[in-house]
Amino acid sequence: MLEALKRPVALIGPMAVGKSAVGQQLARQLGVRFVDTDVEVVARHGSIADIFAGRGESAFRELEARAVAQAVEEAAGSATVISLGGGAVLDSGTQQLLATCTVVYLECDADTVSERIARNSGRPLLAGDAMERWRVLFATRQPVYERLADVILDVRNGSVPDLADRLQDALEQQAAVRTGKAATPAATKKVEK
Known part of the structure; x- marks a missing residue:
């Protein structure tokens, strides 16, 4: 467990990048609780595809915001x-x-997620040309991801356990910098490959 980490860790990024898999692995390694807000929405309100179809994207976004707030x-x-x-x-x-x-x-980039997106056609926002829709969504969201990030983890290479290990190391370093226990602060928030 990270002694200096006294805050929740929130994983953000585009669809199909591996937030759930890396998050579950990291939580296991740290011995802490894991929450997937999409899973929480589905458990309370039904499938995301059904919410989109029956109530629309804005209703889904409201449910999602509530799930994030609660988590x-x-x-x-x-x-x-x-x-x-x-x-x-x-x-x-x-x-x-x-x-x-x-x-x-x-x-990540489009190449990183293309196989996962091809296997999972149940994403309502990716109807039609899934990869083109993903690229458009990513282009509009990427600046927000970058602005909000304390740590940026490149997930283009590595297994889930490797990525979780790299993330754990980065979080330990980030926590040490935040608490003033690091010898030198990190020059960047990006975790190298």
Whole structure:
């Protein structure tokens, strides 16, 4: 467990980047709770595709914002790992709540996610040409991910356990810098490959 980490860790990034897999692995390694806000929405309200089809994207975004708020509030002051849906960061209230977390942006490119997207056609926002829709969404969201991030983890290479190890190291370094226990602060928030 990270002794110096007294804040929740929020994983952000585009669809299909591996937030859930890396988040679960990190939580296991740290022995802390893991919350996937998409799973929470589905558990309470049904599938995301059904919510989009029956109630629309704005209704889904409201449910998503509530799930994020509940997860962040319940995790306050603890080392909980929270995975957010790709578009959750677009909500201004969510952005404000993330200020209480250590925010990790899982950075990737279209090649990184193309196989996962091809296998999972159940993403409502990717109907039609899934990769073109992903690129458009990513282009609009990437600046928000970068602005909110305390740590940027490049996930283009490495297994899930390797990525979680690299992220754990980065979080330990970031926590040491924040508490003044690091010899020299990190020059950048990006975690190298």
